[in-house]
Amino acid sequence: MGGRFRDVTDEIRRRVNILEVVSPHVTLRRAGRSYKGLCPFHSEKTPSFTVDPERGFFYCFGCHAGGDVFDFAMRIGSLPFKDALAELADRAGVRLPQTPAEEHRAGERERLLRAVADAAAWFRSQLEGRDGATARQYLASRGVDHGTQEAFRLGYAPPGWDRLGPALRGRGFEASVLEQAGLIVPRPGGDGYYDALRDRVVFPIHDLQGRPVAFGGRALGDGTPKYLNTRETSLFTKGKTLYALDAARQAIRETGQAVVVEGYMDALSCHQFGVRNAVASLGTALTLDQVLLLKRFASSAVLVYDADAAGVDAAERGIEIFDQAELPVYVAVLPGGADPDAFLREHGAAAFRQRLSGALPIFEYRLAMAERRHDRRTVEGKVGIVDEMESLITKVSNPVRQAEYVRVLAERLGVREDAVRGQLRRVGGRGRPGRSTGIEVRPVPEATARARAEELLLHLLVADVEVRRAFRDAVEPDAFRDPGHRALAEALLAAEAQGADANRLRERLQDETAVSLLSRFLIAEPPVRGDPRRVAEGCVQQIRLCDLDERIERLLEALTEAVQRQDDTRRDALAAELMRARREKDRVRELKVGV
Numbered sequence: 001m002g003g004r005f006r007d008v009t010d011e012i013r014r015r016v017n018i019l020e021v022v023s024p025h026v027t028l029r030r031a032g033r034s035y036k037g038l039c040p041f042h043s044e045k046t047p048s049f050t051v052d053p054e055r056g057f058f059y060c061f062g063c064h065a066g067g068d069v070f071d072f073a074m075r076i077g078s079l080p081f082k083d084a085l086a087e088l089a090d091r092a093g094v095r096l097p098q099t100p101a102e103e104h105r106a107g108e109r110e111r112l113l114r115a116v117a118d119a120a121a122w123f124r125s126q127l128e129g130r131d132g133a134t135a136r137q138y139l140a141s142r143g144v145d146h147g148t149q150e151a152f153r154l155g156y157a158p159p160g161w162d163r164l165g166p167a168l169r170g171r172g173f174e175a176s177v178l179e180q181a182g183l184i185v186p187r188p189g190g191d192g193y194y195d196a197l198r199d200r201v202v203f204p205i206h207d208l209q210g211r212p213v214a215f216g217g218r219a220l221g222d223g224t225p226k227y228l229n230t231r232e233t234s235l236f237t238k239g240k241t242l243y244a245l246d247a248a249r250q251a252i253r254e255t256g257q258a259v260v261v262e263g264y265m266d267a268l269s270c271h272q273f274g275v276r277n278a279v280a281s282l283g284t285a286l287t288l289d290q291v292l293l294l295k296r297f298a299s300s301a302v303l304v305y306d307a308d309a310a311g312v313d314a315a316e317r318g319i320e321i322f323d324q325a326e327l328p329v330y331v332a333v334l335p336g337g338a339d340p341d342a343f344l345r346e347h348g349a350a351a352f353r354q355r356l357s358g359a360l361p362i363f364e365y366r367l368a369m370a371e372r373r374h375d376r377r378t379v380e381g382k383v384g385i386v387d388e389m390e391s392l393i394t395k396v397s398n399p400v401r402q403a404e405y406v407r408v409l410a411e412r413l414g415v416r417e418d419a420v421r422g423q424l425r426r427v428g429g430r431g432r433p434g435r436s437t438g439i440e441v442r443p444v445p446e447a448t449a450r451a452r453a454e455e456l457l458l459h460l461l462v463a464d465v466e467v468r469r470a471f472r473d474a475v476e477p478d479a480f481r482d483p484g485h486r487a488l489a490e491a492l493l494a495a496e497a498q499g500a501d502a503n504r505l506r507e508r509l510q511d512e513t514a515v516s517l518l519s520r521f522l523i524a525e526p527p528v529r530g531d532p533r534r535v536a537e538g539c540v541q542q543i544r545l546c547d548l549d550e551r552i553e554r555l556l557e558a559l560t561e562a563v564q565r566q567d568d569t570r571r572d573a574l575a576a577e578l579m580r581a582r583r584e585k586d587r588v589r590e591l592k593v594g595v
């Protein structure tokens with residue numbers, strides 16, 4: 001966290017209660033000094049997610065996610081620190097310090113937003129005016145009612161090359177601003193500009209705050225292409241935007257699920273028929289950024305595609321992205337190649353919802369597609385199915401999920417898991433060199449006596465001011481062998497030496513493990529009976545004993561080597577050193593302190 005923001009982060013911490021930031025995402029119940037709920041970062045049935053409003057920290061005893069209010073905002077929204085800071089500053093009513101260049105950019109952004117908003121209003125007036133008759137007829141024929149047209153601020157770009165541009169310039173917008181906003185396009189040869197959208201129904205694309213940032217246009221008549229977006233600008237990046245998300249975000253939060261369709265009309269129909277958690281991918285394959293954006297509001301997604309090849313393709317590309325984003329995804333198939341818009345108008349909302357609830361996890365969906373092409377009762381069929389599933393399984397980076405896919409596939413085909421694995425490895429080796437199927441879960445190493453002593457000592461140092469004062473000169477960060485422990489100890493001891501507040505500790509940490517440890521130590525009581533200082537002494541003793549044991553071990557090895565090489569001088573020196581180490585060990589062991 002940059003020093004430039006130090007004062008602001010402090011101010012935000014003072015003004016924003018972490019409970020307010022967490023509660024929209026987690027139902028919290030009071031448990032003593034803290035609050036508990038089901039963790040939003042892993043799936044669980046008993047609450048291990050804990051918030052301590054007094055200290056301003058959260059920690060999950062299940063998945064070890066932890067940190068302060070900024071860490072929570074970053075994690076829940078998949079946001080970089082800068083964006084989390086902006087969001088919380090906004091909530092706290094704190095103004096972020098800006099450099100002159102940033103002020104300038106902000107001013108420019110404002111101008112572009114105003115130009116796009118004015119354009120949206122102008123398109124809207126065109127739809128309702130005399131020129132808009134054909135467009136109104138078109139929307140009526142597609143069953144888009146007036147309420148939906150208003151809610152999504154649909155508009156119309158009339159034919160001709162010079163309508164929007166002159167209208168907005170008449171209101172004082174410079175041509176260069178309109179061009180930067182993607183509304184007008186320079187004429188070849190550099191002689192003036194023409195309108196980007198002509199004779200099209202216009203769908204404003206809004207940002208999360210509901211402000212229009214770009215437009216999609218659907219051609220009336222035979223215009224090509226059928227759908228056209230205004231170009232990407234500093235306000236609008238296609239791959240980072242989802243159509244209708246501003247309207248859908250509340251319903252997505254409430255239901256936990258996002259319905260993803262392909263086109264503008266599909267999304268409009270969904271909303272008109274009461275499926276208010278629908279968004280559209282703007283007619284491209286979903287990007288990782290779009291899925292991460294969804295994940296800010298959704299705990300799962302349903303892709304609604306027609307069952308043609310394009311839909312299968314999109315679903316296959318999607319699996320990798322959803323896997324990377326760790327967002328569970330399902331595929332709902334509509335019969336007969338219908339798109340959601342057509343299906344809703346023909347069969348109604350109840351039938352559509354039924355399709356949604358029958359959606360298959362993406363893996364099962366692909367398996368069902370493969371089974372259509374291969375007969376799983378024959379040997380060749382089984383081989384064909386495994387071949388088809390290979391690309392998908394090897395794309396999955398989570399080893400647990402990958403292993404589960406292999407298990408399901410083996411079970412479905414009635415073959416042994418290692419046979420499937422064998423074929424995957426063979427096929428995978430051929431297709432993508434260097435890419436292993438990696439189907440194994442690394443075991444968590446058992447905590448050694450040393451690690452336990454380090455952890456308890458650190459816990460006491462964090463949680464107990466008295467212990468910290470008493471031990472700050474007796475403990476060196478190097479005493480901690482575990483990298484997470486050492487990072488936290490370094491920050492803690494440095495802060496203590498500078499007389500800094502322990503609450504400022506979070507800002508001194510880069511390492512995620514150290515942040516998780518800090519959160520746990522702040523939230524959980526140290527597992528200690530009796531005098532914390534004596535327990536801390538016991539830990540220090542244990543760590544020193546471990547150090548001495550290691551030293552003795554090394555000396556013994558060196559001594560053996562010296563004896564073998566008949567190096568008497570070295571042998572005598574080592575023997576003396578060994579004796580000192582053993583005496584030291586006896587001395588430390590006799591210091592009567594107990595853990």
Ligand SMILES: [Zn+2]
Pocket residue numbers: 039040041042049060061062063064065
């Ligand atoms: Zn968790």
